[in-house]
Amino acid sequence: MSSDRAASGARFAGKTVVVTGAASGIGRATALAFAGEGAVVYAADIDADGLAATVAASNGEIRTQISDVTNTEDIRALMDRAAAETGGIDVVFNNAGAGGDRAPIDEIEPAGWDRTMDLLLRSVAFGIRYAVPHMKGRESTRTGGAAIINTSSVAAVGPGYSPSAYAVAKGGVLHLTKIAAADLARYGIRVAAVQPGFINTNIFTRALEITGDAETMAKAAIAQMSQMAQPVARGGQPEDIAQAVLYLASEAAGFVTGTSLIVDGGLTIGPRDSWDPNSPGLLESLEQFAAQPAG
Template sequence: MNGLDGKVAVVTGAASGIGAATAALLAARGARVVVTDIDDDRAMAVAASLGDRAVHLHADVTREDDVAAAVGAAVTHFGRLDAMINNAGRVGNWTYVADTSAEDWDSAFAVLARSAFFGTKHASRVMRDQGSGTIVNVSSVAGVRTGFGPHPYGAAKAAVLALTRSAARELAEFGIRVNAVTPGGVATRIVGSGAGLDGDDLDASVETVRRGLASFQPVPRAGEGEDIAGAIGYLVSDDASFVTGQNMIVDGGLTLGKAWPRNYRAEADAAARRE
């Protein structure tokens, strides 16, 4: 894969899971990274593991000033911004629509959709002046099919996809590409929390999620943060220079539905008849 050496990226929600894996992949392929999250201890550890290729910045993505500051940090520390990865997220409460509170709805849109808007808005300002840049919004299979997340979560993730398309159409003439990545079942702390597996050790819940997902989708294993990071790495690279406004679904076939069970006796009988 070409086109990452020397690039500068901001990754939100980079303290763990997909965000941490993305920061690590981009740095390993030559990019410099601003690692942002509200979990400062974990985010600082991620940044420290990447050495002088990364800096940490506290950022609450529901606050526009924090997102603007993250974009500004890329320019201040590294001189430019080539890739904005709007990844921060949460799952929220699973409830019937009749029991969903306005607070849960607003919180989901603030963390998931409004944050992507803030990232796109402020990154595009820098990128327009440069005449180049890429923005990747992390959505979810819950945004393309029902049943994979709470109502507010699915609606907010669908809004992220709509924003991706409209921003891509507007910004293409400025040399800015905007795409989305849609993960399926990925073994992360956020998924564990959304499944109600917090307990005293959220990291332990990741293993529970990993085992459960192995039998839940056509590719018989859980998705990992690195699987999604690889797709993001492609989209921000020069290899994807002609790709914009697209939604790359990386879900182990989850959205294909369950496979038909094979009937081996029927197959054997059919083969015998053909002989």
């Protein structure tokens, strides 16, 4: 870290950060957090209004780009622009996403499968592919601050958290993260993933295509459900994930690569009865069953 940067006290002063899916939810919160700590942020999304709202919420430097992560030329143009305007890229957060095809594995059609993989997995591969040439040789590659962070999910832990195609794609993101970390270590670029739990964003109403008055009601219900879904007794917020991403991207995480940070308020600790005293466990349920009168 140069003395100028150290003097500024901001962890990302002088750094160029690219964030995809920055018009809403986790991406917006992370773009705001990086900009708030001094980075020049390239905020990319397909939602122009949402990007404008992200910029309006920031006191820092956020430059927007309409970019569809399912289009590799859009990804390339995004990375090339960030590098051309600032001299290179220090951090990339491959985060854009949506619920994907909701069909179970025995009903899904090829087009829905491909669309989901393109959006959630291929996008991350090419976010890495087109950023890396602009990340080599930066000061951050020597100080530990060159990093690529990918958004996976608790859906990668096992079944039950999401539709099938989404879960497989997010599992792929974890494996891609490890492979890329090994390939890119020689350049001083670290690669890590974040696995959000139940985070209160627009992703659920969008996935279920709930709009109008129903959307307001659904969002209130989701906010309430999110408070009770996990051991930590409050709803997960986009800022919870943003703080994890900033840590992984920072020089403090200089010895962290190829790994993933679960940020889920304990959602994946185990079956509900392992942490909820009001939830009957398997043993208790069996005892109740055994105590029932026969017949």
